[in-house]
Amino acid sequence: MKVAVIGGGINGVMTAWAFARSGEAVDLYEKGQLMSATSRSSSKMLHGGLRYLEHGHLRLVREALQERSWWIRQAPQLTRPLELLIPIYRNGERAKWLVGAGIRLYDLLATGSGFPRGRWYSADAVAERFPGLKRDQLLGAYAYWDARMDDYQLGLWAAERARESGTRIHEWTPVLKVDPATGEVSTDGSEACYDRVVNVAGPWAERLLARSGVTSAYRLELIRGSHIVVPGKREQGCVLQVPGEKRILFVLPHGENTLLGTTEVSQADPDHCAPSNEEIDYLIANYNRCFSRGMSRQDIISSFAGIRPIVASKSDFSSASRESVIERQGRLINVFGGKWTTSRALAAAIVMKSRH
Numbered sequence: 001m002k003v004a005v006i007g008g009g010i011n012g013v014m015t016a017w018a019f020a021r022s023g024e025a026v027d028l029y030e031k032g033q034l035m036s037a038t039s040r041s042s043s044k045m046l047h048g049g050l051r052y053l054e055h056g057h058l059r060l061v062r063e064a065l066q067e068r069s070w071w072i073r074q075a076p077q078l079t080r081p082l083e084l085l086i087p088i089y090r091n092g093e094r095a096k097w098l099v100g101a102g103i104r105l106y107d108l109l110a111t112g113s114g115f116p117r118g119r120w121y122s123a124d125a126v127a128e129r130f131p132g133l134k135r136d137q138l139l140g141a142y143a144y145w146d147a148r149m150d151d152y153q154l155g156l157w158a159a160e161r162a163r164e165s166g167t168r169i170h171e172w173t174p175v176l177k178v179d180p181a182t183g184e185v186s187t188d189g190s191e192a193c194y195d196r197v198v199n200v201a202g203p204w205a206e207r208l209l210a211r212s213g214v215t216s217a218y219r220l221e222l223i224r225g226s227h228i229v230v231p232g233k234r235e236q237g238c239v240l241q242v243p244g245e246k247r248i249l250f251v252l253p254h255g256e257n258t259l260l261g262t263t264e265v266s267q268a269d270p271d272h273c274a275p276s277n278e279e280i281d282y283l284i285a286n287y288n289r290c291f292s293r294g295m296s297r298q299d300i301i302s303s304f305a306g307i308r309p310i311v312a313s314k315s316d317f318s319s320a321s322r323e324s325v326i327e328r329q330g331r332l333i334n335v336f337g338g339k340w341t342t343s344r345a346l347a348a349a350i351v352m353k354s355r356h
């Protein structure tokens with residue numbers, strides 16, 4: 001079978017690798033360079049998604065925890081387990097018992113992963129482990145474990161595996177149009193026909209369909225998430241709960257520095273994605289609320305943003321947006337959404353879908 005994969009982010013790379021491993025002839029088309037968009041602008045966490053438990057998504061979390069372990073086994077040089085603290089304040093956003101119960105369930109779902117179990121730290125122990133955290137109203141912190149990755153290098157590592165398995169990678173080759181009926185893929189100056197065409201173009205997936213005159217049953221809402229890098233080496237991560245919102249912010253080790261993110265802002269055009277002044281102010285304000293040595297804009301070393309395509313059904317607006325959707329239209333397979341951590345599992349599901 002001849003397969004075209006459109007998009008060289010982690011989902012495209014893992015899809016190409018999965019098809020190539022099962023003996024298919026794969027062409028991967030990327031309009032720029034591999035791993036140049038969302039997949040290198042993530043929070044760089046290999047995680048099960050502790051907060052998905054609040055919504056009862058146990059199966060999703062279990063799968064992501066298994067995938068977390070897979071990445072660590074495959075590429076220990078580009079990943080490392082990380083302890084994260086969730087400070088608990090008197091009258092905080094989430095009750096102590098709720099966070100504790102969530103972490104116990106998370107550990108249960110991760111059984112067999114070899115990760116340490118979560119635990120409680122007193123306020124004094126927190127001050128030692130995470131210096132600078134304000135003590136006012138602090139009861140202590142729950143700790144749990146996830147993993148850090150170098151998203152860019154890990155993605156290139158996976159691309160190399162895809163190439164070794166026979167994938168032909170075409171960078172700087174935007175796909176202009178696809179035809180679900182014939183499997184034709186048009187690039188600037190050439191056309192080729194495939195048995196399966198996988199549209200895994202991330203935030204641009206809908207745009208490719210519009211250019212091709214293809215209607216999907218799903219719509220994408222593009223949500224920008226921004227990060228800032230500030231000075232300060234850290235050994236642990238910290239999860240800050242934003243007052244009045246159900247949102248959380250990560251304060252994470254980032255080489256010799258600290259990574260702080262993320263925001264959630266609607267984004268119209270996927271081509272122009274950068275943190276706004278308001279988002280930077282929001283991140284700084286929330287950091288300063290929790291840490292005694294505050295920071296200002298002058299402290300920012302760098303910043304970056306990525307776009308999360310949130311997928312929803314066109315026919316059922318009330319339905320909660322889903323993590324990911326695979327839609328088959330003739331020879332075309334559209335992939336919307338997904339998480340970095342679960343890209344291998346998504347790729348396996350895409351291969352399955354291509355067979356029916």
Ligand SMILES: Cc1cc2nc3c(=O)[nH]c(=O)nc-3n(C[C@H](O)[C@H](O)[C@H](O)COP(=O)(O)OP(=O)(O)OC[C@H]3O[C@@H](n4cnc5c(N)ncnc54)[C@H](O)[C@@H]3O)c2cc1C
Nearest residue numbers: 007009010011031038039042043045175202225338340341
């Ligand atoms: C702020 C933020 C933080 C996140 N943090 C995490 C995290 O910590 N852990 C986690 O597991 N997940 C995280 N995610 C989710 C994760 O980053 C994404 O799910 C994942 O990177 C999506 O990969 P992708 O391949 O679908 O998209 P992308 O990486 O965007 O790749 C799509 C590719 O398609 C290419 N393309 C587009 N149109 C065409 C065309 N016509 N022809 C050829 N190529 C085309 C683009 O150039 C791009 O390279 C985060 C997401 C965001 C936004």
